[in-house]
Amino acid sequence: MAAFLAGTGARAADDPLGAHRWAHRIVVISAPATDDSRLLAQRAALAALPDALRARDLVVLEAVGAEAPARRLRESLKLPPDTFRVVLVGKDGEAKRIAAEPLPVEALFSTIDAMPMRRDEAKRRGEIGR
Numbered sequence: 001m002a003a004f005l006a007g008t009g010a011r012a013a014d015d016p017l018g019a020h021r022w023a024h025r026i027v028v029i030s031a032p033a034t035d036d037s038r039l040l041a042q043r044a045a046l047a048a049l050p051d052a053l054r055a056r057d058l059v060v061l062e063a064v065g066a067e068a069p070a071r072r073l074r075e076s077l078k079l080p081p082d083t084f085r086v087v088l089v090g091k092d093g094e095a096k097r098i099a100a101e102p103l104p105v106e107a108l109f110s111t112i113d114a115m116p117m118r119r120d121e122a123k124r125r126g127e128i129g130r
Contacts, residue, residue, distance in 0.1 A: 016073045017061075017093055025056060025112060026089040027103075030063040030070075030079045038084040039064060042102040049105055055127060056112050057091070091117060 020026055027046065031039035039062075046053065046060055053060070063073040066081065077095060079085050088097040088111060097103070097111050112118050121127075 016069070016076050017089060020059060020089075020091075021093045022091050023057070024059045025091055026087075027058060027060045027108065028063060028073060028077060028079075028085075028087040028089060029060065030074055030077075030083075030085040030087070032065070032082050032084070034064055036064075036084060038102050042086055045102060045105050052105070052109065055125075056109065056118065057121070058112070088112070090115065 017026060017028075029039060029042050033039075043060075061073060063070040063079070071081070074081055077085075077087055077089075079087070084100065086099045086101075086103045087095050088103075088108060090096045096115070097108070113122070
């Protein structure tokens with residue numbers, strides 16, 4: 001379900017979220033280990049709603065463990081390496097919501113759906129009421 005950060009070159013290293021700016025909203029799930037129960041719960045909650053993620057131009061990135069890509073992603077959002085976090089990043093590249101526990105999808109979607117850009121997108125796409 002998760003899109004994993006990939007890329008080479010200085011730009012990807014300097015701004016691991018840059019490739020998504022103005023194209024996607026991003027949910028970053030940060031966890032110290034792959035067996036973290038909060039990571040597994042957040043993955044499952046998001047994986048259950050692929051159409052809703054697509055409708056909101058939402059991609060999921062994970063920063064799990066201590067490998068270099070995970071460290072770079074955490075550093076770009078100033079997240080601690082040894083704790084669980086979920087971060088919603090808007091299309092403008094700014095963090096819109098940060099949670100220390102799994103974020104219910106209803107709360108995630110209501111945050112996104114309240115954004116002026118998302119309301120405009122929903123009107124243009126005929127998605128009002130989703």
